[in-house]
Amino acid sequence: MKYNFESIIDRKNTNSLKWDLFGDEYPMWVADMDFYAAPLIYESVNRKANHGVYAYSFVNEDVYDSYINWWKKYGLDMKKEELLFATGVMPSITSIIRAFTEIGDNVLIQTPVYHVFFYVILDNGRNVVENQLIYNPDSDDVETAYVIDFDDLEKIFKDPKTKLMLLCNPHNPVGKIWKKDDLERIAVLAKKYDVIVVSDEIHCDLTDPDMTYIPFASLDDDLSKNSITCISPSKTFNIAGLQSSAVFTQNKGFYEVLKGQLATDFFSHPNIFSIDATIASYKSEDWLNELREVLFNNKMIVKEFLEENIPEIRLVPANATYLLWLDCSKLNKNEDIESSNYEFSKTLSEFLREEVGLFLSPGVQFGQNGDNFLRMNIACPKDLLIEGLNALKEGIDKFKS
Ligand SMILES: Cc1ncc(COP(=O)(O)O)c(C=O)c1O
Structure with a gap:
C-alpha cells in the first residue's frame, strides 16, 4: 500500500x-x-494555514473544473453553468426544500434513511412521507436485500401535496447502489406527477472496488431536467469539516432559483481551506x-x-x-x-x-x-x-x- x-x-x-x-x-x-x-489535501490545507491570513475567499473556476473532470468517469458531462458551490449537502438540501416547497407540503424519503433527512424536512415545517424500502431478510444478494416499493411510491407521488423526493444514491444506511432501472422508474413517475427528485450522491465514490454508481442526472435529458443532484468530496476524502459541496442541475429554471436561495441562506461562501482542498481531493x-x-x-x-x-x-x-x-x-x-x-x-x-x-x-x-x-x-x-x-x-x- x-x-x-x-x-x-x-x-x-x-x-x-x-x-x-x-x-x-x-x-x-x-x-x-x-x-x-x-x-495532496493535507498539503493544501497546510499551505493555507501557514500563509497566516484567514480572510474571505471566493469560488474559483478550478473548483468547477474539478467536479466536471471527476464526473466524466461516471458518464456525466457537467457544465460550469450547471454547478453551484454550497457549504454542505445538508445546507443545500435545506435551501432546496425552502425554494421548491411550501410549508405544509410533503417531502418523500425512502426509509430506513440518513436520519438528518427527517430533521431537515420537519424543521422547515414540511411533512415527512415515508416510502419504506422492502427488506428481504433471506436474501444474500444486494439487489434483492432491499428493494423499492414502487406501488407505494406512486401512491405518494399522486398526492398533490408531494412536491419533492429526497433520494439517497447510493443509499445510507442500507449501502446499496441503485440500478439504472430503479432510477429510471423513479424518474418517470416523478415526472408524471410533477415531483422534483433531489439526488443526494455524497457516498457515490465509496463503492466496492469493482463497482460504480450511476448518477441520477445521467438518465435521459428530460428526466434529468426534473432533478437536482448534491455532490461533495467530503465523505469520499474525509473532509466534512472543511464544508465543501456542490449542487448540479441541468434545469436552468431550477438553477436560477437555487442560486438565489443558497445566497439568501448564506450557504454559498467558501471557507479559506475548502476550495483548495476540493481541488486537491479530486486529484487524489x-x-x-x-x-x-x-x-x-x-x-x-x-x-x-x-x-x-x-x-x-x-x-x-x-x-x-x-x-x-x-x-x-x-x-x-x-x-x-x-x-x-x-x-x-x-x-x-x-x-x-x-x-x-x-x-x-x-x-x-x-x-x-x-x-x-x-x-x-x-x-x-x-x-x-x-x-x-x-x-x-x-x-x-x-x-x-
Ligand atoms: C446521505 C448523506 N447526506 C448528507 C450528509 C452530510 O453532508 P454534509 O456534511 O455535507 O452536510 C451525510 C453524512 O453522513 C449523509 O450520509
Missing part, C-alpha cells in the same frame, strides 16, 4: 464529534473516517482506490467475524458506503411487546455503550423500520476494527445472558 491506512490516530481531545462528544467510548457511529487525509484518485480496497477488506472481516462469532447478527449485503447495516432481529425477543415506546435498537445500542463502551448507531434513528438494526462505521484501521468487533461480541454475549 502506498498510503497509510494502518496508523491508529489519537483523535481524542481534538473537539471531534465522533471521539469527544460522548466521553470514553469506542465510536463506530457518525460517518467520518479514522484515516489521515490524502497527502489513487488514494481513493486504495481506500476502497481497505474498506472492502474491512467489510469482509466483519462478515466473517459475525458468521463465526455472532451468528445472531446478519450483515445486510451491500456494495457501497463504509456504513454497515447489521440485522439484529434474532436478538430481539420483545417483538410482540405492544408498547409504542419500546425501541429495541436503542435498548441494544445503549446496552453496548454501557457494558463494553462501544457506540453503534441504533437503527431506529433511520426510521421505525430500522429498529431491528444497528449501523456500524468501519472506516478505521484494521486493528481498531477488530477491537470493535471483539467488544461487540463481548457485549452481545452479555446481552443474550
Whole structure:
C-alpha cells in the first residue's frame, strides 16, 4: 500500500464529534473516517494555514473544473453553468426544500434513511412521507436485500401535496447502489406527477472496488431536467469539516432559483481551506482506490467475524458506503411487546455503550423500520476494527445472558 491506512490516530481531545462528544467510548457511529487525509489535501490545507491570513475567499473556476473532470468517469458531462458551490449537502438540501416547497407540503424519503433527512424536512415545517424500502431478510444478494416499493411510491407521488423526493444514491444506511432501472422508474413517475427528485450522491465514490454508481442526472435529458443532484468530496476524502459541496442541475429554471436561495441562506461562501482542498481531493484518485480496497477488506472481516462469532447478527449485503447495516432481529425477543415506546435498537445500542463502551448507531434513528438494526462505521484501521468487533461480541454475549 502506498498510503497509510494502518496508523491508529489519537483523535481524542481534538473537539471531534465522533471521539469527544460522548466521553470514553469506542465510536463506530457518525460517518467520518479514522484515516489521515490524502497527502495532496493535507498539503493544501497546510499551505493555507501557514500563509497566516484567514480572510474571505471566493469560488474559483478550478473548483468547477474539478467536479466536471471527476464526473466524466461516471458518464456525466457537467457544465460550469450547471454547478453551484454550497457549504454542505445538508445546507443545500435545506435551501432546496425552502425554494421548491411550501410549508405544509410533503417531502418523500425512502426509509430506513440518513436520519438528518427527517430533521431537515420537519424543521422547515414540511411533512415527512415515508416510502419504506422492502427488506428481504433471506436474501444474500444486494439487489434483492432491499428493494423499492414502487406501488407505494406512486401512491405518494399522486398526492398533490408531494412536491419533492429526497433520494439517497447510493443509499445510507442500507449501502446499496441503485440500478439504472430503479432510477429510471423513479424518474418517470416523478415526472408524471410533477415531483422534483433531489439526488443526494455524497457516498457515490465509496463503492466496492469493482463497482460504480450511476448518477441520477445521467438518465435521459428530460428526466434529468426534473432533478437536482448534491455532490461533495467530503465523505469520499474525509473532509466534512472543511464544508465543501456542490449542487448540479441541468434545469436552468431550477438553477436560477437555487442560486438565489443558497445566497439568501448564506450557504454559498467558501471557507479559506475548502476550495483548495476540493481541488486537491479530486486529484487524489489513487488514494481513493486504495481506500476502497481497505474498506472492502474491512467489510469482509466483519462478515466473517459475525458468521463465526455472532451468528445472531446478519450483515445486510451491500456494495457501497463504509456504513454497515447489521440485522439484529434474532436478538430481539420483545417483538410482540405492544408498547409504542419500546425501541429495541436503542435498548441494544445503549446496552453496548454501557457494558463494553462501544457506540453503534441504533437503527431506529433511520426510521421505525430500522429498529431491528444497528449501523456500524468501519472506516478505521484494521486493528481498531477488530477491537470493535471483539467488544461487540463481548457485549452481545452479555446481552443474550
Ligand atoms: C446521505 C448523506 N447526506 C448528507 C450528509 C452530510 O453532508 P454534509 O456534511 O455535507 O452536510 C451525510 C453524512 O453522513 C449523509 O450520509
